[in-house]
Amino acid sequence: MADYRQMWQDLDMDLETHDLLCEVLPQAFGDVYLSQENRPEGMGYYNFVVSEIHGVRPAELIEAQKAGAKVFGTFCVYVPDEIVFAAGGIATGLCGGSQFWVPGGEKVLPTGTCPLIKASVGARLDRTCPFFRIADMYVGETTCDGKKKAWEILAEDVPVYVMDLPQMKRPQDTDDWAREIESFLIRVEEMTGNKVTPENLAAAIKLINNKRRALARLYDFRKLDNPPISGKDALLISQIAFYDDPTRFTQMTNALCDELDKRVKDGIGVYAKDARRILLSGTPLAIPNWKLHHIVESLGAAVVVEEMCTGIRYFENLVDESQTTLDGMIRALAERYMKINCACFTPNQGRIDDIKRLVKEYQADGVIDVNLKFCTLYDVEGFLVERSLKEAGIPCLGLETDYTDEDAGGLRTRIGAFLEMLGSK
């Protein structure tokens, strides 16, 4: 129960408003996470991270800054953390998953902007999230129109560097992305005062690949008949991956997986044997957005995989570790990141193929395609996704939601009806 008020004050945070967020977190976390039975003991670490969410990690980042490191705040799975870590910097995801921050964003953004963008802008401008205060530089990207304009607003308050992500996947687009990574590398070198070398970039590639390996290992357990860990817990781990220290995160996640190995051997699963298995696809679920997983699982179903940025898009495909030159490594980074299938690309058949593949790999009984309100890209793509899944005989429910609590009842009704339609096993 540490008192971080001095640290928050030093970060020029609005303590009174921030206090309101501190007030709701324990109960929400309790209802969603602590109400589960038979959780793996290793989840204690992630409970710890959430409990100290605005304390321990921010304090670590500030200590690193005192030692000369620069902190880069990122918003998207296309931004290559490897470059930042290679230069002795620290990349941290910036959280935009709470309704708490949305009104702050709406002061400067149209109401019809997606809640993720509104929350991210609100967290900065309202001075209510330490991570947003600590980051020396924000790294944006051109994944949607709302974000592109939001960077301009944020840039009036904090240094923002924007990576220009190609919107197609032709060979020349991968070349363009490699050039963008090169430009980013130069900016990171300027910011940190450190050179990116083949040695430190190789080490950073391995560091982040190891995090991906740990997450892939975790997700493999969810492919089993009765997974030894809930979808909610897996989501929490995925969310924490964005801002925890990568070495510690990898170590703790592998330790959890060792426990899960044992649970599998002992025949311990967390679901009823007849639980329907659901794949969630669509827009990201930034921390602390736990609503959909919680509703699905409290209705007796299992969320077995997320085709989302807070899911497989974050860890699938490793960066080639065999490259020895800086150019070769940058090319390898470009190729790996261009394999992510986001709705900002056209065409984006790869995402539909991913969903169909994941349905098989994770034995999903149905897909819930989730769209954050006002995300035009995923909303429009939903038509193609849902049509393709229906043609393949895969039951699919399209949902739109935001960060508020108001639609929870309606979501329960619709998801409950979908699960009923899937029938019993």
Added chain:
Amino acid sequence: MDDTPQTNLVWYILFHNHTQGLQLNTLLKDAGLKPIIVPTPRKLSQSCGIALMIPTDQLVETKAVIEREQAEILGIAVLPRDLNPLRDRYC
């Protein structure tokens, strides 16, 4: 599923800082107990950070470990168990 909150009591161990909490968590686990790291309930503190949640039937043994190991804590508090998965109140 029962939609009423469970009403049995839950005990919370409070700390000055997370290091003390993690140390006691390890000690209790080594003693075969099952503490759960949780965000400190708002009713118990205006500050953020971890507490350890202890079921009533492990309270006596927990106190014994604290005394034997001279673990540093801020205090022990009790609240009615109030975990309601159907409350639908999110952050």
